[in-house]
Amino acid sequence: MGGGATHVIGAGMAGLSAATALVEQGRRVHVYESVGHAGGRCRSFHDDQLGCVIDNGNHLMLSGNRSIQDYIRRTGAQDHLVTAEHAAFPFMNVTTGERWTLDLGRGQGMWRLLMRRLGVPGVTRRDALSALRFRQASASATVFDQLGRTGAIYHRLWEPLSMAVLNTESESAMAAAMWPVIKETLGVGPDGCRPVIAKESLSHALVEPARGVLRKAGTDIRFNASLKAMDTRGDRITALRFNNQTIEIGSNDTVILALPIAGVNALMPAVQTPDDFRPIVNAHFRLPHKTHKLTLIGLICGEAHWIFHRGNIASVTVSAATSLINEPTQDIAERLWRDVSAVLQLNGGSPGACQMGPFRIIKEKRATFAQTPDQNRRRPTATTDFHNLFLAGDWIATGLPATIEGAVRSGMVAADLCHK
Ligand SMILES: Cc1cc2nc3c(=O)[nH]c(=O)nc-3n(C[C@H](O)[C@H](O)[C@H](O)COP(=O)(O)OP(=O)(O)OC[C@H]3O[C@@H](n4cnc5c(N)ncnc54)[C@H](O)[C@@H]3O)c2cc1C
Structure with missing residues (x-):
C-alpha cells in the first residue's frame, strides 16, 4: 500500500505514536480528533482553582518501556521527562507509619x-x-x-x-x-525499572513534542472532527464520514482507528472488545510550601495509592477506584487529604491532618478496561476484515496491559501494518 496516505483517527497516545512513526518513515499522514485537544486519557490542562497546569492523572512510566523510549526519541522529548538515576521507590504504610524504600539499585x-x-x-x-x-x-x-x-x-x-x-x-x-x-x-x-515522569506536565512531555514533529512534516491535527461512519466496498474502506466533512479514501490509502473502545463499538459493532472497565480517581491538592524535588511515594493500607509531589501540588492516584468514584468530590478530597497530610508530614509530625487548601478531583470512569482473564480474551488484534483498516489503542491485543506503553506500541504495530 506504499505511496498513499494514512488517515489516523484519534490523537491519544496510540494515534500520536502511529502518526509520528509513519511520518518518520516518510508517509503522508492526516490526523483527526473529536475534541479540541490531543492526548486523550493522557493530557494536561490549566486549572483555575489551583492556578496551574495539572494532568488528568499521574502517569508513571519506567525506563524499560522500550516503545515509550522510542516515542520519546522520535518526538525529541527527552528534555521534557525526568528519569530517576536509581530504581528506588519510597513507600509508607499509612496505618502503622512505617516507611521504607524499595531500592533496586x-x-x-x-x-x-x-x-x-x-x-x-x-x-x-x-x-x-x-x-x-x-x-x-x-x-x-x-x-x-x-x-x-x-x-x-x-x-x-x-x-x-x-x-x-x-x-x-x-x-x-x-x-x-x-x-x-x-x-x-x-x-x-x-x-529497566527507573521511574520516568513528565517534568512539567503530560501534554508538555508526551503530546506537544509529537505535534511539533507532525507539524514539521506538514501534518496538522484536525480537531473537533468526530468520525461518525465509514463507507465500505468489498474489503475496503472508501470514505470516512465526520461530523463536519467526508474524506474519500484512495486505493493506496490506509486508515488507523486509534479510538477508545466506545468509539470502535459505535463504528464497528461486530468487533468483539472488552466491555468492563475500571475507574481511576486523581486528586490534586495545593500545598502551603513548594518542593524543589519531584517525588513519588507509594502508600500501603491507605485510601490513596500513590502521591506525586511537584512544586506546590500533591497529586494522588487511586487505581481501580470503584468504591470512590460515585462519592461526592468534597468527601473524596477529605479522605485522600488525610493520607497526603500524613505522608508528607504537613502537620510537622503532630497527629491529625493540617487544613486542606484548594483541590481538584478528577474522576476517569473508564480509565482502562478491567484487566481480568475474561476481559483480556476479548481484546481484538490490530487487523480487521478490511485490508486497509487497522486498529490501535491500549485495549488492542499487543500482549501488554492497558498503559501508555501498550498504547504507544499498538500505534507502532498499526503503522507497520500500513506498509504490508
Ligand atoms: C487517570 C489515569 C491514570 C493513568 N495512569 C497511567 C500510568 O501511570 N501509566 C501508564 O502507563 N498509563 C496510565 N494510564 C493509562 C493511559 O493513559 C492509557 O493507556 C493511554 O493514554 C491510552 O491511549 P489511547 O490512545 O489508547 O486512548 P485514548 O487516550 O482514549 O485516545 C483516543 C482518542 O480518540 C479520540 N476519539 C474518540 N472518539 C473519536 C471519534 N469518533 N473521532 C475522532 N476521535 C475520537 C479521543 O478524544 C481520544 O483523544 C492512566 C489512565 C488514566 C485515565
Whole structure:
C-alpha cells in the first residue's frame, strides 16, 4: 500500500505514536480528533482553582518501556521527562507509619536484583524469585491466586504494583498480564525499572513534542472532527464520514482507528472488545510550601495509592477506584487529604491532618478496561476484515496491559501494518 496516505483517527497516545512513526518513515499522514485537544486519557490542562497546569492523572512510566523510549526519541522529548538515576521507590504504610524504600539499585541484569537486599521489611532476596510466578500463571489465574500467599512481598510489592499496572483489584486481575511488564523492566535489571515522569506536565512531555514533529512534516491535527461512519466496498474502506466533512479514501490509502473502545463499538459493532472497565480517581491538592524535588511515594493500607509531589501540588492516584468514584468530590478530597497530610508530614509530625487548601478531583470512569482473564480474551488484534483498516489503542491485543506503553506500541504495530 506504499505511496498513499494514512488517515489516523484519534490523537491519544496510540494515534500520536502511529502518526509520528509513519511520518518518520516518510508517509503522508492526516490526523483527526473529536475534541479540541490531543492526548486523550493522557493530557494536561490549566486549572483555575489551583492556578496551574495539572494532568488528568499521574502517569508513571519506567525506563524499560522500550516503545515509550522510542516515542520519546522520535518526538525529541527527552528534555521534557525526568528519569530517576536509581530504581528506588519510597513507600509508607499509612496505618502503622512505617516507611521504607524499595531500592533496586543500578545496572543491567536481573541477577543484580537477586543479589540485593531490596530494602522492603520482611522481604528476603529469595522472595524476589516469586516474580517468576507471573510467568507460570495460567490464562485464568488472578494475581491473588498466583501470588496471594507469598507473604510480605505480596502486600508490599506485587499487590501495589499490579494494581498500578493493571488498574484492577488483585483478586480479579489477570496474573499472566503482568509477565510482559516484569520481563521488560525487572527482567532488564535495575536500569529497566527507573521511574520516568513528565517534568512539567503530560501534554508538555508526551503530546506537544509529537505535534511539533507532525507539524514539521506538514501534518496538522484536525480537531473537533468526530468520525461518525465509514463507507465500505468489498474489503475496503472508501470514505470516512465526520461530523463536519467526508474524506474519500484512495486505493493506496490506509486508515488507523486509534479510538477508545466506545468509539470502535459505535463504528464497528461486530468487533468483539472488552466491555468492563475500571475507574481511576486523581486528586490534586495545593500545598502551603513548594518542593524543589519531584517525588513519588507509594502508600500501603491507605485510601490513596500513590502521591506525586511537584512544586506546590500533591497529586494522588487511586487505581481501580470503584468504591470512590460515585462519592461526592468534597468527601473524596477529605479522605485522600488525610493520607497526603500524613505522608508528607504537613502537620510537622503532630497527629491529625493540617487544613486542606484548594483541590481538584478528577474522576476517569473508564480509565482502562478491567484487566481480568475474561476481559483480556476479548481484546481484538490490530487487523480487521478490511485490508486497509487497522486498529490501535491500549485495549488492542499487543500482549501488554492497558498503559501508555501498550498504547504507544499498538500505534507502532498499526503503522507497520500500513506498509504490508
Ligand atoms: C487517570 C489515569 C491514570 C493513568 N495512569 C497511567 C500510568 O501511570 N501509566 C501508564 O502507563 N498509563 C496510565 N494510564 C493509562 C493511559 O493513559 C492509557 O493507556 C493511554 O493514554 C491510552 O491511549 P489511547 O490512545 O489508547 O486512548 P485514548 O487516550 O482514549 O485516545 C483516543 C482518542 O480518540 C479520540 N476519539 C474518540 N472518539 C473519536 C471519534 N469518533 N473521532 C475522532 N476521535 C475520537 C479521543 O478524544 C481520544 O483523544 C492512566 C489512565 C488514566 C485515565
